Amino acid sequence: MRDSTGKAPGWGVTLMRNRHFVGWLQAAPLSLILIGFLILPIITIVIVSFWQATEFSIIPAFSLENYEFLFGSPVTYKVFGATFKYAFLTWAFTLSIGFTVAYYLAFHIRSQPVQIALFLICTIPFWTSNIIRMISWIPFLGRNGIANQALISWGVIDQPLEWLLYSDFSVILAFVHLYTLFMVVPIFNTMMRIDKSLLEAARDNGASGFQTLVHVIVPLTKPGIMIGTIFVLTLVMGDFITVRFMSGSQRANVGRLISNDISLLQYPSAAATAVVLLLTVLIVIGILLRFVNIRKEL
Amino acid sequence: MSKMRYSRRSMLKAGGAALAASTLSAPMVWAQDIKNITLRQFGTGVSNLNDVGTKVKEDLGFTLEMTALDSDSVTQRAATQPGSFDIADIEYWICKKVWPTGNLQAMDVSRIENYDKIVGIFKSGLLTPESDIAQGTAPHTVGFIEEPGAKTFASEETNWMTLIPTIYNADTLGIRPDLIGRPIDSWAELLNPEFKGKASLLDISSIGIMDMAMVCEAMGEIQYGDKGNMTKDEIDKTLAIFTEAKKAGQFRAFWKSFDESVNLMASGEVVIQSMWSPAITAVKSRGIDCVYQPLKEGYRSWGGGLGLSSSLSGMELDAAYDYINWYLSGWVGGYLMRQGYYSAVPETSKDYMSENEWGYWFEGKPATGEITSPTGDVLAKAGDVRDGGDFYERMGRVACWNSVMDQNQYMVRKWNEFIAA
Numbered sequence: 032m033r034d035s036t037g038k039a040p041g042w043g044v045t046l047m048r049n050r051h052f053v054g055w056l057q058a059a060p061l062s063l064i065l066i067g068f069l070i071l072p073i074i075t076i077v078i079v080s081f082w083q084a085t086e087f088s089i090i091p092a093f094s095l096e097n098y099e100f101l102f103g104s105p106v107t108y109k110v111f112g113a114t115f116k117y118a119f120l121t122w123a124f125t126l127s128i129g130f131t132v133a134y135y136l137a138f139h140i141r142s143q144p145v146q147i148a149l150f151l152i153c154t155i156p157f158w159t160s161n162i163i164r165m166i167s168w169i170p171f172l173g174r175n176g177i178a179n180q181a182l183i184s185w186g187v188i189d190q191p192l193e194w195l196l197y198s199d200f201s202v203i204l205a206f207v208h209l210y211t212l213f214m215v216v217p218i219f220n221t222m223m224r225i226d227k228s229l230l231e232a233a234r235d236n237g238a239s240g241f242q243t244l245v246h247v248i249v250p251l252t253k254p255g256i257m258i259g260t261i262f263v264l265t266l267v268m269g270d271f272i273t274v275r276f277m278s279g280s281q282r283a284n285v286g287r288l289i290s291n292d293i294s295l296l297q298y299p300s301a302a303a304t305a306v307v308l309l310l311t312v313l314i315v316i317g318i319l320l321r322f323v324n325i326r327k328e329l
Numbered sequence: 330m331s332k333m334r335y336s337r338r339s340m341l342k343a344g345g346a347a348l349a350a351s352t353l354s355a356p357m358v359w360a361q362d363i364k365n366i367t368l369r370q371f372g373t374g375v376s377n378l379n380d381v382g383t384k385v386k387e388d389l390g391f392t393l394e395m396t397a398l399d400s401d402s403v404t405q406r407a408a409t410q411p412g413s414f415d416i417a418d419i420e421y422w423i424c425k426k427v428w429p430t431g432n433l434q435a436m437d438v439s440r441i442e443n444y445d446k447i448v449g450i451f452k453s454g455l456l457t458p459e460s461d462i463a464q465g466t467a468p469h470t471v472g473f474i475e476e477p478g479a480k481t482f483a484s485e486e487t488n489w490m491t492l493i494p495t496i497y498n499a500d501t502l503g504i505r506p507d508l509i510g511r512p513i514d515s516w517a518e519l520l521n522p523e524f525k526g527k528a529s530l531l532d533i534s535s536i537g538i539m540d541m542a543m544v545c546e547a548m549g550e551i552q553y554g555d556k557g558n559m560t561k562d563e564i565d566k567t568l569a570i571f572t573e574a575k576k577a578g579q580f581r582a583f584w585k586s587f588d589e590s591v592n593l594m595a596s597g598e599v600v601i602q603s604m605w606s607p608a609i610t611a612v613k614s615r616g617i618d619c620v621y622q623p624l625k626e627g628y629r630s631w632g633g634g635l636g637l638s639s640s641l642s643g644m645e646l647d648a649a650y651d652y653i654n655w656y657l658s659g660w661v662g663g664y665l666m667r668q669g670y671y672s673a674v675p676e677t678s679k680d681y682m683s684e685n686e687w688g689y690w691f692e693g694k695p696a697t698g699e700i701t702s703p704t705g706d707v708l709a710k711a712g713d714v715r716d717g718g719d720f721y722e723r724m725g726r727v728a729c730w731n732s733v734m735d736q737n738q739y740m741v742r743k744w745n746e747f748i749a750a
Binding site: 085100104106109110113169170173174175176193196197275278279280281282283287288291292293294295296297 | 402404532575581585596598746
């Protein structure tokens, strides 16, 4: 091929006309970032998880000891069990609260300005940091805290309730408080996209409100529910600080196991636990994605 | 106070004299150059005080940047990031872990002006010639090495010191006498069912296990060979006793940071717990009655010191020696002693404390007037006496030093089980 001047085009021009090359070039920035900041660190973690460590040095020799210990210890199963328990309970509560709030916002509030205003109100707690929102529960729920004092002065109880703070209750309460919005937003988003004429059609065909909810709204909201679920599950399963503060260090989840190991310089053992946790979370998300195609939403 | 202050000139003279006296052919530190020097120090919040940095700038002319971290992070950083600091302010048991990495360099004792006045605990291990040496990682056992570059510790005083001792104290249980209402005199009380749901323990395994050992020994359940270096069997037994207590609901919470321990105590969630001296002070300064209770089994003690990064050399190294000599010359010691710690060279600190302060903090005498902290909070009124008595009474009754065990990794795993139980 020759251009108007009759000379052969330079190799650069030929290259730029190659469809595949341009495609690769366009994908390169994101690929490089993902390789550098996601793939490489994960590979490093996997490699380190097969090493050994003493207090002050890491021994880079392949060994399965970390995994042997991990799978051989009853603590691991107990702690993974606790992690699933926290994740499941938090999911159940955030879903029921999140769905209700989103439903109300999407279908009961008719005017869009009010809808937006109420939605913004939901985000107000996010103006302060996670840690502050969590810690502020401690004086509230404490033995001599506001909750106990109020209940005693109302005559509901005689003795302060000990289980309000430093218990599974307080851990899950804090999780629900911290993460409900992650459920509200995607569900609200999908609900807003539901064609209102479908609801009219359901009603015209004689469906009750409940039937409309179960047969029309819930199926159409599934992608939003799934996105919210993924947010909440990954956040709760990867957390360690909420569990530490709200249980007064008396309960453990996988995140705390990892953070304890790191603080004691046991990096390989922390890496092994992290790999197992990562696989667990991926499996859970993999199963969830079999049910719903969230791509539709994105 | 003005007569006590160093002028930059006098310090330089002292520094210069020290340099001239040393056999090393070190370059003279010039006033202009020293201004440009910055030493980066990191350590636990205990002694990383901004006031010290300000005073260093004033007295010595160079800049001291300080970073405060918790003891786990300090260990981590000293072991893994040698380039990130010039001076490490660490505890002796951390030194045992970190020294073999080669990230610190030994100090030439002949360049330390007040070396002779340093308390015996850090040199021969004996507070007074008659004292016994307590269990655990006693500072003198990791305080010296045979020659520069050695990775193992010397068994006696040599010319090469690993850490220059700075502060130390004897720890015990903190209690709320107003909520307990009876005398407490034994570590065993921590597991007394009377305090069910109102006890706490610190969740830093290496220190927590020692407090546990003090308790188990006081209960008569276990006799330890060395509480600072337990066997697997001893670790198992100790944690079994505490796991049982935990399951029975003995503990309200465990704490990891200083503030958590203060809040637990001040809010009344907890009435008896392992605690650190400044935490007691913090509770007291809120007007709440809190006592650092001396116990008949003795104290669990700890000591900290300054170590030099192996990357320090030349003028920075000279500045670091100046800093260490300044540290031991009294001003910092006085500052720390007025918070309830002890200085490694008490006699130089005396010049920087009032007679009342010295009497109250060091000699265990009743205060003759109000005792205030360096930041101005009132800690004691006239007539009050320090918990536990005078210096020799308190430091003479140390049962165990903070330590790191040979079975450390095993202990850590067992500790994780205990927390998850």
